[in-house]
Amino acid sequence: MVAGLDAEMPADAPLERYRGHMSRVLRLRPMTAETSPYSAVAWPPLVSRTMMLLEKPQPLRELLRLSTKSGGVTAADVLRAVEILTVTKLAGFDG
Numbered sequence: 001m002v003a004g005l006d007a008e009m010p011a012d013a014p015l016e017r018y019r020g021h022m023s024r025v026l027r028l029r030p031m032t033a034e035t036s037p038y039s040a041v042a043w044p045p046l047v048s049r050t051m052m053l054l055e056k057p058q059p060l061r062e063l064l065r066l067s068t069k070s071g072g073v074t075a076a077d078v079l080r081a082v083e084i085l086t087v088t089k090l091a092g093f094d095g
Contacts, residue, residue, distance in 0.1 A: 014079030018060060025094040026082065027057035035089050046073060050081040054091055 028051060031039060043051070053066055060082070067078040085091035 012076050014076045014083065018079050018082070021093065022061040022064075023059055025057050026054060026060050026063060026091055027094065028054045028085075028091050029089055032089075038088050038090055044081075046077060047081045047084055050078060050085060051090070054085070057094070060093075 029035065050063070050067065053063055058066075063082070064075045064078055067073060068075055082091070086093075
């Protein structure tokens with residue numbers, strides 16, 4: 001899943017896509033009939049970790065800081081996880 005998105009959004013392409021959204025607050029959305037099928041999905045670790053961090057709504061910039069501070073994952077990787085969560089409507093930006 002993330003690998004397919006990596007092919008669609010290679011290298012730092014996600015940084016360009018989300019550059020104007022860094023101050024926007026991102027949050028998990030409540031489960032709905034539309035999103036409930038996703039509750040049983042075995043998400044890749046990066047997506048699961050991003051969901052865990054979004055239990056507290058926060059600016060995208062802060063999510064990236066928290067996600068990348070221990071190393072091993074890039075901001076572009078995290079933004080690919082954000083893309084998955086927003087496309088599935090499991091997360092979204094305020095406003």
